[in-house]
Amino acid sequence: xxxxxxxxxxxxxxxxxxxxxxxxxxxxxxxxxxxxxxxxxxxxxxxxxxxxxxxxxxxxxxxxxxxxxxxxxxxxxxxxxxxxxxxxxxxxxxxxxxxxxxxxxxxxxxxxxxxxxxxxxxxxxxxxxxxxxxxxxxxxxxxxxxxxxxxxxxxxxxxxxxxxxxxxxxxxxxxxxxxxxxxxxxxxxxxxxxxxxxxxxxxxxxxxxxxxxxxxxxxxxxxxxxxxxxxxxxxxxxxxxxxxxxxxxxxxxxxxxxxxxxxxxxxxxxxxxxxxxxxxxxxxxxxxxxxxxxxxxxxxxxxxxxxxxxxxxxxxxxxxxxxxxxxxxxxxxxxxxxxxxxxxxxxxxxxxxxxxxxxxxxxxxxxxxxxxxxxxxxxxxxxxxxxxxxxxxxxxxxxxxxxxxxxxxxxxxxxxxxxxxxxx
Amino acid sequence: xxxxxxxxxxxxxxxxxxxxxxxxxxxxxxxxxxxxxxxxxxxxxxxxxxxxxxxxxxxxxxxxxxxxxxxxxxxxxxxxxxxxxxxxxxxxxxx
Ligand SMILES: Cc1cc2nc3c(=O)[nH]c(=O)nc-3n(C[C@H](O)[C@H](O)[C@H](O)COP(=O)(O)O)c2cc1C
Ligand code: FES
Ligand SMILES: [Fe+2]
Ligand SMILES: [Fe+2]
Numbered sequence: 001x002x003x004x005x006x007x008x009x010x011x012x013x014x015x016x017x018x019x020x021x022x023x024x025x026x027x028x029x030x031x032x033x034x035x036x037x038x039x040x041x042x043x044x045x046x047x048x049x050x051x052x053x054x055x056x057x058x059x060x061x062x063x064x065x066x067x068x069x070x071x072x073x074x075x076x077x078x079x080x081x082x083x084x085x086x087x088x089x090x091x092x093x094x095x096x097x098x099x100x101x102x103x104x105x106x107x108x109x110x111x112x113x114x115x116x117x118x119x120x121x122x123x124x125x126x127x128x129x130x131x132x133x134x135x136x137x138x139x140x141x142x143x144x145x146x147x148x149x150x151x152x153x154x155x156x157x158x159x160x161x162x163x164x165x166x167x168x169x170x171x172x173x174x175x176x177x178x179x180x181x182x183x184x185x186x187x188x189x190x191x192x193x194x195x196x197x198x199x200x201x202x203x204x205x206x207x208x209x210x211x212x213x214x215x216x217x218x219x220x221x222x223x224x225x226x227x228x229x230x231x232x233x234x235x236x237x238x239x240x241x242x243x244x245x246x247x248x249x250x251x252x253x254x255x256x257x258x259x260x261x262x263x264x265x266x267x268x269x270x271x272x273x274x275x276x277x278x279x280x281x282x283x284x285x286x287x288x289x290x291x292x293x294x295x296x297x298x299x300x301x302x303x304x305x306x307x308x309x310x311x312x313x314x315x316x317x318x319x320x321x322x323x324x325x326x327x328x329x330x331x332x333x334x335x336x337x338x339x340x341x342x343x344x345x346x347x348x349x350x351x352x353x354x355x356x357x358x359x360x361x362x363x364x365x366x367x368x369x370x371x372x373x374x375x376x377x378x379x380x381x382x383x384x385x386x387x388x389x390x391x392x393x394x395x396x397x398x399x400x401x402x403x404x405x406x407x408x409x410x411x412x413x414x415x416x417x418x419x420x421x422x423x424x
Numbered sequence: 425x426x427x428x429x430x431x432x433x434x435x436x437x438x439x440x441x442x443x444x445x446x447x448x449x450x451x452x453x454x455x456x457x458x459x460x461x462x463x464x465x466x467x468x469x470x471x472x473x474x475x476x477x478x479x480x481x482x483x484x485x486x487x488x489x490x491x492x493x494x495x496x497x498x499x500x501x502x503x504x505x506x507x508x509x510x511x512x513x514x515x516x517x518x519x
Contacts, residue, residue: 113494114494114495348459348469349457349459349518373452376459376460376461376469377459378435378455378456378457378458378459379455380435380454380455380456380457381455408435413435413436414436415436415437415438416436416437416438417437417438417439417440418437418438418439418440418454419439419440420439420440420441420442420445420449420450420453423439423453423454
């Protein structure tokens with residue numbers, strides 16, 4: 001069936017007095033550069049009518065503004081709009097905002113405190129002066145007359161500005177990108193579009209996963225609510241068993257690692273080695289780290305894995321060590337592939353280290369360290385480079401690096417006093 | 425030049441620095457766990473807990489104050505990319 005069959009220019013009622021006024025974008029194949037979609041996406045926006053006010057929740061991408069305004073006009077007049085809620089300012093949801101503000105200049109704009117600076121930056125080219133806006137946070141409310149919008153401060157899902165909006169009397173939750181996915185189907189609802197789990201999971205993995213601590217904070221705010229329907233800003237509207245999606249987010253965001261005594265730390269050592277020199281270094285480093293106790297060390301050869309299979313390991317690890325030989329003045333591609341795939345998990349503040357065997361110039365270790373710092377790992381112990389074949393005393397240095405890393409992880413460090421001048 | 429001493433509790437390192445140094449300059453050199461994004465006092469990535477000696481850091485700018493507030497930083501927290509050491513002893517750790 002054609003994607004837009006059954007969908008007219010009119011708004012679609014999702015609850016009494018609450019309408020979907022979004023737009024479908026079935027031909028989109030890539031989103032935000034980092035995401036793919038096989039059937040496009042939707043930009044969901046919603047209208048809520050109370051006895052003395054009408055609220056518009058989010059808008060659509062700019063070039064879909066016509067669809068949005070047509071649907072909006074089928075259920076509300078611009079003069080009636082008292083309230084505009086911005087759950088997320090990314091252009092796919094704020095694109096039609098400048099025009100909406102022109103048509104409904106009396107409306108008051110509600111957004112999170114972190115959204116204020118962004119709103120100004122986004123409206124720059126329109127030359128319009130930013131509208132009157134009200135920064136809100138958890139438990140702030142707007143009364144629409146017999147209907148109350150209540151805000152939930154849920155930052156970093158997936159921008160600093162994101163928030164959710166709860167329609168109290170109806171148990172409807174407008175979540176922005178949270179619980180959304182790039183999936184386009186005119187049937188609109190989760191119980192009518194067919195199986196879209198792949199898309200839901202994919203969206204979480206690429207957009208929400210880097211922020212899993214924030215996901216858990218948000219879920220803690222959402223779980224106590226009575227929820228009859230979740231209205232995300234992309235993809236199917238979740239009216240059938242909406243709670244399942246909340247549970248799934250909790251499940252996905254919860255750390256997996258079995259850690260009976262919370263004191264045990266995890267160090268994962270990744271290496272790759274053409275002639276076994278970097279491998280021997282890795283093994284000595286791992287043995288040294290093990291010897292300290294309180295650290296669970298695992299060793300993986302990158303040659304034995306591909307395509308992001310190590311992402312889970314990285315996400316759960318407390319410390320990460322990377323071993324690469326220097327080949328043509330660089331670390332080797334499997335290392336860079338792994339390091340470039342880490343934007344989907346939060347690695348900030350993890351302990352990082354690098355090591356490797358080299359022939360004459362040995363650039364790999366420094367380059368890896370720079371990348372680790374760039375990824376916001378802490379790199380307190382200088383990496384180790386060994387010329388060609390490590391001998392017994394050099395392997396001892398590798399052990400000692402392992403021991404130092406383990407001490408960092410377990411907090412068993414001897415206090416050091418240094419002068420900044422000595423470090424320059 | 426007047427000196428100050430800043431201790432990074434997470435890595436157990438104390439560093440003697442000239443007055444006027446920013447925390448970021450020291451913490452990066454010693455590999456403390458404080459991490460950085462914008463390095464310009466906007467993103468709050470470098471949020472740092474000041475355990476003692478807060479009075480030995482120059483008072484926060486208007487921008488820093490605003491960013492701390494927007495991010496709901498608890499009292500006694502500073503942005504390491506902004507906070508300037510003026511003397512005495514200071515103990516910090518990543519927030
Ligand atoms: C998925 C996603 C993640 C983003 N992450 C960041 C970020 O971590 N830091 C940042 O400063 N901006 C971030 N941005 C904002 C973009 O850099 C910003 O929207 C920029 O204007 C896009 O430029 P472009 O029009 O050239 O694509 C992100 C945007 C998207 C879509
Ligand atoms: S690094 Fe962004 S505020 Fe300090
Ligand atoms: Fe978004
Ligand atoms: Fe979006």
